[in-house]
Amino acid sequence: MIRYNPFNPQQPARPDFFVGREPEITEFEKHLSQTIHGSPMNMAITGNKGMGKTSVLMKFEDIGRRNECLTLRLSNYDGNVKNIVDFTDYITANLKREILSRKPVGKKIENMKDWIDTLKPTIGWKDARLTVERQQVVQEMFRERLARLWNETKEEYKAILLLIDEAESLESVEGILTFLREVLQRISTEQKYMVVLAGKLNFPERMSESFSPLNRFFPSSRLAPFNEDEVRSYIIRKLATVDVGIDDDVLQRIAKRCEGHPYVLVAMCYLLFDSLEEKETHLTEGILHRSEEKINARLAQDFFSPMYRPLTPRAKEILLKIASNIKGLEFTFNEAVEWTEKPKNFVSPYFKELLRKGVLNKPERGRYQIFHTLFLEYLKKVAEEGNQKSR
Numbered sequence: 001m002i003r004y005n006p007f008n009p010q011q012p013a014r015p016d017f018f019v020g021r022e023p024e025i026t027e028f029e030k031h032l033s034q035t036i037h038g039s040p041m042n043m044a045i046t047g048n049k050g051m052g053k054t055s056v057l058m059k060f061e062d063i064g065r066r067n068e069c070l071t072l073r074l075s076n077y078d079g080n081v082k083n084i085v086d087f088t089d090y091i092t093a094n095l096k097r098e099i100l101s102r103k104p105v106g107k108k109i110e111n112m113k114d115w116i117d118t119l120k121p122t123i124g125w126k127d128a129r130l131t132v133e134r135q136q137v138v139q140e141m142f143r144e145r146l147a148r149l150w151n152e153t154k155e156e157y158k159a160i161l162l163l164i165d166e167a168e169s170l171e172s173v174e175g176i177l178t179f180l181r182e183v184l185q186r187i188s189t190e191q192k193y194m195v196v197l198a199g200k201l202n203f204p205e206r207m208s209e210s211f212s213p214l215n216r217f218f219p220s221s222r223l224a225p226f227n228e229d230e231v232r233s234y235i236i237r238k239l240a241t242v243d244v245g246i247d248d249d250v251l252q253r254i255a256k257r258c259e260g261h262p263y264v265l266v267a268m269c270y271l272l273f274d275s276l277e278e279k280e281t282h283l284t285e286g287i288l289h290r291s292e293e294k295i296n297a298r299l300a301q302d303f304f305s306p307m308y309r310p311l312t313p314r315a316k317e318i319l320l321k322i323a324s325n326i327k328g329l330e331f332t333f334n335e336a337v338e339w340t341e342k343p344k345n346f347v348s349p350y351f352k353e354l355l356r357k358g359v360l361n362k363p364e365r366g367r368y369q370i371f372h373t374l375f376l377e378y379l380k381k382v383a384e385e386g387n388q389k390s391r
Contacts, residue, residue, distance in 0.1 A: 047223035050263025225260025
């Protein structure tokens with residue numbers, strides 16, 4: 001029989017194997033308590049690709065349900081949300097389905113006609129933009145739907161919790177976050193709705209720069225890498241489920257190499273465990289050594305290449321110049337200009353692209369950081385291969 005691997009980089013962490021994120025969980029629990037007691041509060045979770053945003057939402061979902069809230073986690077908006085009216089239909093339809101799925105069978109059949117009626121579009125949509133008057137009509141329609149849904153559930157649930165993953169996809173729909181804020185503000189005195197948005201790292205920066213009311217309404221928490229104790233706890237708890245041990249020096253090397261990045265951590269552990277031979281029940285330095293080539297190749301294929309390849313040619317060129325000259329992970333904008341031998345106004349727009357795509361972080365004004373050492377190693381290899389081809 002093939003040995004079961006307790007690590008899965010394709011799936012978010014289950015709530016029972018969740019580690020860390022205590023500040024975010026504490027903040028969420030405070031906001032949820034406020035909402036349950038009639039003073040709704042919302043929040044946003046941000047972080048680069050693979051930092052565990054979906055895992056955090058799954059943990060919030062578990063907490064919400066244990067606190068007797070109707071909890072709905074939403075994502076995958078492609079093709080479903082093209083405008084604000086689509087968004088209102090998407091939210092209410094999914095909420096209605098969640099409510100219906102939790103009713104007894106007889107009650108489901110009894111409520112089917114009313115359920116279908118509430119899903120029928122109330123207003124037509126043709127234009128890409130909303131006039132002020134039309135937006136007010138759509139807002140009123142959405143408020144009425146949310147009020148109706150709350151009235152259906154308030155005897156059974158303490159609050160309604162909406163967890164909106166991949167929020168950066170919604171952000172591209174003009175005015176949608178402002179629309180959501182205005183609707184939630186209007187219903188907050190009578191209905192108990194809480195919304196948590198989760199999106200990539202550039203999401204709160206754009207909110208704070210351009211829409212300060214949004215930033216106040218959805219205060220953001222940026223997910224930091226795991227510390228060494230959290231990495232150790234996660235690995236040991238997972239291995240305990242399959243009775244496999246691990247040497248302390250291997251734990252240290254994994255913690256150092258993954259730099260606390262959740263996806264990199266899980267991918268490394270998956271491939272390390274996959275390198276165990278049939279009768280081996282302990283992860284040693286030798287097993288880690290023989291798995292390193294496979295780990296580097298799979299991270300490049302599954303994680304780093306999909307981040308690098310979609311970049312524009314100029315952004316790639318600038319990034320590879322930086323990777324070829326950098327010492328460590330951090331550098332300044334002026335150093336990048338010097339390395340690329342391009343004017344500042346040429347380089348600047350591509351820095352925005354690199355930040356937006358999550359390949360660079362901006363720890364402080366004028367300073368930047370390639371997000372992971374293993375990604376830097378991948379870039380150096382790409383640059384070296386490109387130089388060899390051009391010779």
